[in-house]
Amino acid sequence: MKKTPATARTVRRGALTGQAEDYLKAIYEMEQGGEPAATNAVAALLGIAPASVSGMLQRLSRLGLVHVERYRGARLTHMGRRAALQLIRRHRIIESYLVTRLGFGWDEVDEEAERLEHGASTELVERMAAALGHPTEDPHGAPIPTSDGVVDERRLQSIADLAVGQTARVVRVSDRDSEFLRYLAAMGIRPNATVKVADRAPFDGPVTITVRGARHQLGVAAASRVYVEPVARTRRAAK
Amino acid sequence: MKKTPATARTVRRGALTGQAEDYLKAIYEMEQGGEPAATNAVAALLGIAPASVSGMLQRLSRLGLVHVERYRGARLTHMGRRAALQLIRRHRIIESYLVTRLGFGWDEVDEEAERLEHGASTELVERMAAALGHPTEDPHGAPIPTSDGVVDERRLQSIADLAVGQTARVVRVSDRDSEFLRYLAAMGIRPNATVKVADRAPFDGPVTITVRGARHQLGVAAASRVYVEPVARTRRAAK
DNA sequence: ATCGTATGTTAGTCCATACTAACTCTTAAG
DNA sequence: CTTAAGAGTTAGTATGGACTAACATACGAT
Structure with a gap:
């Protein structure tokens, strides 16, 4: 017994190491723009050298988790996407649990969940989800994929996309x-808060917004990382 | 930036990988008998080859976590012991949390805690402990070291050590x-249950005990893994 | 005191993962 | 259409961690 080859002890559930899992998540995120995930982008996101990404893509490809087009980028296969969504589910449920059950702030949980998601069993994650009443969104408003890997990733507008005068729900x-x-x-500013664009500097300059009566300036970088749904004042069915 | 050497991404807190941490725990446990931890014993406990243990002992020695006496075994250094106790604290708090807050059975949590203890931050563990009211024992009755690494590891008797007629608290x-x-x-049989030795077969044979009125037979292997404190009926201060 | 078995260690491999350096594509600018 | 910059890949190296095979040591039994 115990003829398991080398890395077996570090492996969980589906025979994937933590690192490999991180790559899948990264690729999933990059892919959301429609384009295959670029090597350099993945490298930047994970904070590693591009060459390391090339190496990992080959391994993931061998495992049937990604399709790699040389010099073009990588796309998740069906299996790869499932694995990535499972991981994202874990991540978001853990974040939710940490915030609502252990009093963590929404600014503290990403890193923690990042580490826990690789060790937590499915059983544990599902018990956490159950304890929270099967939430559908994490504390940052991100949708939690179901255990079948279904997720509503609708394309969202950001504050940076709004016109002056427009009101929107975060x-x-x-x-x-x-x-x-x-x-x-x-x-x-948090999910469900209402913001109104009071002013916009030209040439993609800062946006002035009103939140709960107070005015604030948001740089473009910040504005484009807050996703909103415009509130339809003029009737035009908000779907 | 990001010139971190290779394994940095897999490392938590104190620059120790999960594996290395497991070795420390194993060595700590083996050492409880007074003798230095034997290579083969560690290998058996962790389910790996003895040669791998030799290798890891050298690494741990280089890190100042163990003293190795060639062909003799390893002992934890001060630092090593502290690390091991931190890990054991994590493990036991996580087990306790899983049982009391997420409804796991005491038979299900060891494995889960084994994986989580390497990823959980000190912050998380302390929050779990606080949520439970800072428990001093885990669900199996094992003492939880304090965050300063203090633990009451008193030498316990097992059911196998009891004489016929003796009553003891698990x-x-x-x-x-x-x-x-x-x-x-x-x-x-669980912590705090009362057992009485009704009979013992000679030559280390099975022990017959009474628990809550019912009689059961326990093999030696089982009997020696249930630790008890004799109940002093005859007055003879139970310390 | 010796010797054989237990136990332990070294040597040589392997794989995952990371790095740097050097090379190769792709593509946008002219 | 050419070409150079930037993106991506390969080659070569390192480290952690594990394995097997072969060698070394310790120690109890004779």
Whole structure:
């Protein structure tokens, strides 16, 4: 017994190491724009060298998790997408649990979930989900894929896309930068908050918005990381 | 930036990988008998080849976590012991949390905690502990070291050490084998249960015990994995 | 005191993962 | 249409961690 080859002890569930899982998530995210995931983009997102990504793409390809077109980029296969969605589900459920059951701030949970998602069993994640009443969104407003890998990734507008005078409901905010999240929280920007664009500087300059009566300036970088759904004042069925 | 050498991404907190942490825990456990941890024993406990243990001992030694005496075995250094106790604290708090907050059975949590303990931040573990009111024992009766690494590892007797007629309170049970735990649970053996030795076969044969009025036979292997504190009927201060 | 078995260690491989350096494509600018 | 910059890949190296096979040590039994 115990003839398991080398890395077996570090492997969970589906025979994927934590690293490999991170790549799948990264590729999934990059792919959302429609284009295959670019090597350099994945490298930048994960903070590693492009050459390392090339290497990993070959391994993932061998495992049937991605299709790689040389010099073009990678796309997830069916299997790869399923794995990525499972991981994202884990991540978001864990984040939700940490916030609602253990009192973490929404700016603190991404990193923690990042580490836990690789070790947590499906059983644990499902128990957390059940304890929370099977939430459909995480604390940042991101949709939680179902255990069958179904997720509503509708294309969202960001504040940067709104016209002056428009009012919108915040649906979701980018969760990757805890400083940014604290900054948003300080202004009262969180899922379901209502924002109104008061002014916009030309040439993609900062946007002035009103949140709960207070005016704030948002740089483009920030504005484009807050996703909203315009509130239809003029009747034009908001679907 | 990101000149971090290779394994940095898999490393948590104190620059130790999950594997290395497992070794420390194993060595800590083996050492409890007073003797340095034997290579083969560690290998058996972790399910790996003895040669792999030799290799890891050298790495741990280089990191100042163990003292290795060639051909003799390993002992934890101060630092190593602290690391091991931190890990054990994590493990036991996580087990406790899973049982009391997420409805896991005591026979299901060892494996899960084994994986989570490497990814969970100190912050998370302390929040779990706080949520539980800072428990001092895990669900199997094992003491939880404090965050300063203090633990009451008093030498315990097992049922196998008791004489016929003696009554004892179950203090703790071995947690490594979930089948064994279910077997104990079925008999009503759990921390704080009272058992009485009704009979003992000679030559280390099975022990007959009474638990909550019912009689059961326990093999030596089982009996020696249930730790008890004799109940002093004859007055002779139970310390 | 010796010797054989247990136990332990070294040597040589392997794989995953990362890196740098050097090379190769792709593509946009002219 | 050419070409150079930027994107991507390969080659070569390192480290952690595991394996097997072969060698080394310790120690209890004779």
